[in-house]
Amino acid sequence: xxxxxxxxxxxxxxxxxxxxxxxxxxxxxxxxxxxxxxxxxxxxxxxxxxxxxxxxxxxxxxxxxxxxxxxxxxxxxxxxxxxxxxxxxxxxxxxxxxxxxxxxxxxxxxxxxxxxxxxxxxxxxxxxxxxxxxxxxxxxxxxxxxxxxxxxxxxxxxxxxxxxxxxxxxxxxxxxxxxxxxxxxxxxxxxxxxxxxxxxxxxxxxxxxxxxxxxxxxxxxxxxxxxxxxxxxxxxxxxxxxxxxxxxxxxxxxxxxxxxxxxxxxxxxxxxxxxxxxxxxxxxxxxxxxxxxxxxxxxxxxxxxxxxxxxxxxxxxxxxxxxxxxxxxxxxxxxxxxxxxxxxxxxxxxxxxxxxxxxxxxxxxxxxxxxxxxxxxxxxxxxxxxxxxxxxxxxxxxxxxxxxxxxxxxxxxxxxxxxxxxxxxxxxxxxxxxxxxxxxxxxxxxxxxxxxxxxxxxxxxxxxxxxxxxx
Numbered sequence: 001x002x003x004x005x006x007x008x009x010x011x012x013x014x015x016x017x018x019x020x021x022x023x024x025x026x027x028x029x030x031x032x033x034x035x036x037x038x039x040x041x042x043x044x045x046x047x048x049x050x051x052x053x054x055x056x057x058x059x060x061x062x063x064x065x066x067x068x069x070x071x072x073x074x075x076x077x078x079x080x081x082x083x084x085x086x087x088x089x090x091x092x093x094x095x096x097x098x099x100x101x102x103x104x105x106x107x108x109x110x111x112x113x114x115x116x117x118x119x120x121x122x123x124x125x126x127x128x129x130x131x132x133x134x135x136x137x138x139x140x141x142x143x144x145x146x147x148x149x150x151x152x153x154x155x156x157x158x159x160x161x162x163x164x165x166x167x168x169x170x171x172x173x174x175x176x177x178x179x180x181x182x183x184x185x186x187x188x189x190x191x192x193x194x195x196x197x198x199x200x201x202x203x204x205x206x207x208x209x210x211x212x213x214x215x216x217x218x219x220x221x222x223x224x225x226x227x228x229x230x231x232x233x234x235x236x237x238x239x240x241x242x243x244x245x246x247x248x249x250x251x252x253x254x255x256x257x258x259x260x261x262x263x264x265x266x267x268x269x270x271x272x273x274x275x276x277x278x279x280x281x282x283x284x285x286x287x288x289x290x291x292x293x294x295x296x297x298x299x300x301x302x303x304x305x306x307x308x309x310x311x312x313x314x315x316x317x318x319x320x321x322x323x324x325x326x327x328x329x330x331x332x333x334x335x336x337x338x339x340x341x342x343x344x345x346x347x348x349x350x351x352x353x354x355x356x357x358x359x360x361x362x363x364x365x366x367x368x369x370x371x372x373x374x375x376x377x378x379x380x381x382x383x384x385x386x387x388x389x390x391x392x393x394x395x396x397x398x399x400x401x402x403x404x405x406x407x408x409x410x411x412x413x414x415x416x417x418x419x420x421x422x423x424x425x426x427x428x429x430x431x432x433x434x435x436x437x438x439x440x441x442x443x444x445x446x447x448x449x450x451x452x453x454x455x456x457x458x459x460x461x462x463x464x465x466x467x468x469x470x471x
Contacts, residue, residue: 014040015119016112017469018100025095030103032112033120037087040110041076044103045089050076060093060103063110069102070094084120085127117469125452132452133162140404142468145267146274148222148395152402161401161408162451168208168415169447172440175201175422179437195426202423205443209416215402216409218393222402225267225276226389229301229331232311232321234282237338240372241311242266242279245382263301271386272395278305283324302329307365307388309381313339315352318367322358332388335359335367336381346370346377365391411450418443 014034020027032040042048043063050056053075060069073092082088093099108114121138124130130138137156144150155161178198230238246266264279280298302308308331312318318335325333335355340346349369351359359367365388370377396402403409422439425431 014112015115016040016104016107017115017120018104019120020095020100021468022097024097027092028095028100030091030093030100030107031115031120032089032091032107033082033084033086033115033123034112035087036111037089040107040112041074041089043110044106045074045091050074052076052078052081055092060091060106062102062106069106070099072103080127083129084123085129086123115469131159131162133165133450134159136405146222146225146269147271148273152219152222152404155398155401156404160399161403164208164212164401165447165451168205169444169451171201171205171208172419172444172447175205176437176440176444179433179440199423199427202419202426206416206419206423209412209419211400212403213409213412213416215396215400218396219402219404221273221393225274226392227278227301227304227306228275228309228385229278229280229305229307229329230309230311231280231283231298231302231325232338233317236282236311236313236317236321237372238282238309238311239264239279241309241336241338241370242277244370244372244375244378245275245277263298270382270389273389273393275385275389283321299328302331305329305331306392307331307385308333309336309385310334311336311338313337315355319352319355319358322355322361322364326361326363330363332365332392333363334365334381334384334388337367337369339371340369340376341371341374343374343376408450411446415443415446418446 012035014032014036016030016032019029019031038049041050044060046059046061047056048058050058055073055075058072058074060072061067062069070093072094075090075092077083077088077090079085079087091103093103104114118135118139121130121135125132125135134157137153140149141153141157144153175198178201230242232238242264246268263281266277268275268277278301280301283298302325308325308329310318310322310325310333312321315337318337322333322335335351335358337349337351340349346369351367355367358364366384368377368381368384370381372378403412418439422436422443425436425439
């Protein structure tokens, strides 16, 4: 273990940390956890002792000088009925860096050690309050930037992934038991159990592993967003639409063609996935070198897009631009007829025959008339984007856990390779049963590593490397 990981530290001491972010705020929260928490609190908190699990108004004073530090709220959690499984003191003091720093200094002076990143959660894992996957979910919950990542982290925190992996592990052990008959009864051609039972069980395990691995791209979508590129000719209203969807003027809006010379990005929370909106330079035959670079950036963004909002201010230009975009990007294309400044006209707008023909081509995903300036048609456009996003990458059902990290995927891929090797050898009968069983044992080992039942210190070091202090 590295010296900066919680697991490298000596166990059994008492730790303290400010658990809230730095900066000015109404409150700051400090936590103390460990066997000396009560002794530390007794020299700092008045009145003391406190009734467990009841928030109490207290006075905090410097243990050496008696100087009052703050008028605060304290909550005491007796072991083992706390997050860490140890005695825990939680203090809510007035916000701002100075007060919390004074109180933390006093706690350290009484014998606490400043906590390392993630050390409170690590102690919860070691005490059996959480498993490793749930600890990772806490980190993901803290880092969540969208409804999708928030939902996925809560699902993992509930233990859904842990239960799924435990069931997989049991299924693998069950197959091993079936193979034991083959090993114990070598004189029987098929053993007392049909060989098909082990095959069917292995195929079922493979199916569950595939479903779990299929959620990794969805986790990436939840974190990084669905790439929604706004494209069209110069002065087609792309930047105005970009700003209107965000509700914040991020892109320069001008009647001068070529104003946007580079891609501008912003993340917008949405269902089922957040949208990574990308405003691009207008597509045109640019001779000026800087403008040409902007067009090249636009073309690269289009090549990697999930959805393209194709913008133009009349039907003929919209039909032409849709055909142009189709040659540059495989993404779904939503036609956006911009600058329709009358709500009634937008509601009654019907694509021209030429535009309607283009909208029937593969990859086209509907058309909407909007006015970014007046907010007309934006709800219809958001609904169209939501429908396309769901079609591009359906959200997994609530009952399906998601794997959120590369560590999860690596372990599951390893298990899948071993189960596949088992099935190939078992069905071909190319190897004796004891040798075939080693593939199942390796798959179980991958499950154990993923759940943290082996190599605990190494896994915890990786889990808590990026945790914040005080959690």
